[in-house]
Amino acid sequence: MRLLSLEVSNLRNLQSVSLLPHPNTNFVIGANGSGKTSLLESIALLSNGRSFRTPDSKKLIRHGSDQLVVFSAIESEHSGKHRVGISKSGKGITSAKLDGKLQQKVSALAKVFPVISIETNSMELIEGGPSLRRSLLDWGMFHVEHRFLEIWGQYRAGLKQKNALLKSGKKVNTTELQHWNRVIAHFGERLDIERTQYCDALIEQFGRIRHDYFESELEIQFRYRPGWDKATFVTLEQCLSEKMESEIQRASCLYGPHRADLDILWNGSLAKDICSRGQKKLVLYGVRLAQIAYMMRKTGVSPILLLDDLPAELDEKNINNVIRFLKEFPCQTFITAISDQSITQEMLSAFEEHKMFHVEHGTFEEIR
Ligand SMILES: Nc1ncnc2c1ncn2[C@@H]1O[C@H](COP(=O)(O)OP(=O)(O)O)[C@@H](O)[C@H]1O
Ligand SMILES: [Mg+2]
Incomplete structure (x- = not known):
């Protein structure tokens, strides 16, 4: 399973984000409060219909906006390319679309688009x-x-x-x-x-x-x-x-x-x-x-893996253990970190195929 593109509007501090993620590893680097976890939250929301941080989806909508939207082009191992989208309104209405068609159940998205996240609340x-x-x-x-x-x-x-x-x-x-x-x-x-x-x-x-x-x-x-x-x-x-x-x-x-x-x-x-x-x-x-x-x-099928602040969560030895696992079970992975100094040389060479994004006040820039 791969995310080919990701567009997020009005989710927390992400007003309008448009990314072309790498099919293997994506590092997302930014200071506290810049919007790293919000990006992971948008991907998890698209799959599960809810946030891993709060059961109250109204909290996700950017202050001053009345609706959030997350949209993505994905490619599945079995069923090829799809377009998936979810929106949530301030009135609490969720709508999920798969290939342009409104879905009765949000679980229809989860079925084509599995995501596993490991973050503080996990x-x-x-x-x-x-x-x-x-x-x-x-x-x-x-x-x-x-x-x-x-x-x-x-x-x-x-x-x-x-x-x-x-x-x-x-x-x-x-x-x-x-x-x-x-x-x-x-x-x-x-x-x-x-x-x-x-x-x-x-x-x-x-x-x-x-x-x-x-x-x-x-x-x-x-x-x-x-x-x-x-x-x-x-x-x-x-x-x-x-x-x-x-x-x-x-x-x-x-x-x-x-x-x-x-x-x-x-x-x-x-x-x-x-x-x-x-x-x-x-x-x-x-x-x-x-x-x-x-x-x-x-x-x-490989799920998409979201690892929030991996360098702060595990010691170096265990980060390397996770890397070794991902070499054998490759998943498209999003790894956030506060600074690129916490992304060790070992991680960079293990995840040779990667993109790195820098985020500041909800604005993303691809840096390499
Ligand atoms: N509903 C909202 N509208 C606007 N900004 C929000 C909303 N909810 C949270 N924020 C802000 O979004 C920013 C990004 O948060 P977060 O993604 O958790 O940052 P990071 O993971 O990079 O530390 C924070 O500054 C937070 O105060
Ligand atoms: Mg965070």
Whole structure:
């Protein structure tokens, strides 16, 4: 996957930016507050329909403007060239276009245009609650398992109906509840099988990456928790049926894949509790690189990789480990840094094929 061109208007301090990125590596250099992260944010927004910095997309619109637009020509390994665009208005309306056609769902862009970003907020993956780890798994499955979106959609529809029933405030009609439990159990079990397979694959890739690039320094284990107690209940349906009363009492859907989590453990304890910040960063990179490796092996598609302030995030040895990985799994990469002095000679020679952009007050200039 390659971005051939990128045009951004009225996103944060980027009033009007037009870039022709290099197909391999793009360095973006600029002082604090110049607009580096905003550029990465625009690329992530185009793929995911939302920012990695804020759930409130109005914050992205440049002060004094009423709409932001990001537009790009891309080239995909399988389907060739496309034009993708997204706009967000101050009234909260998002519209996504693929090859000039308005899309009903923003996820249509993500499908042709996968992006992985590693930036300050990504640490929440290790330190934060389970929903981010579920999103990570779902993102990966969305891109490698073509059945995923349909199963997930059916599961979510059932869950929504059940939730409405439990929260209606009236005496719950148990026949209706049993119906939705059967729907949820059916799609939930399928989702669980897919998720478990994806986790197994991710764990295997992580093991290889640890061995090949991080000299086995990462003492990490993963434990997928499916969202219900499989040791007690053979099936999700059995669990939902036996726990019906407690779900009615709590007026909440307590069991199923929407409650799953992926525990990330370091020598048996949760990584978030015992790892140093530096170790957590390495784990984060390890997990994201494992996703890239799996996606490339399984689909032949390389996602676009956004690495915000890489020189400040990792030490030199580990930056070189990431570089070695990218040599074997080449992705179009955008790397930001505060000064070109933090881009080492080693990085420049490893990423021989590159462009370098300088940014000042939201204005970009290609410098080499
Ligand atoms: N909605 C907005 N409108 C205009 N400027 C904004 C908006 N949101 C943030 N900014 C400004 O955009 C600038 C660029 O931010 P950022 O991309 O995070 O910088 P960098 O990553 O280079 O340090 C900052 O000066 C910030 O104050
Ligand atoms: Mg920044």
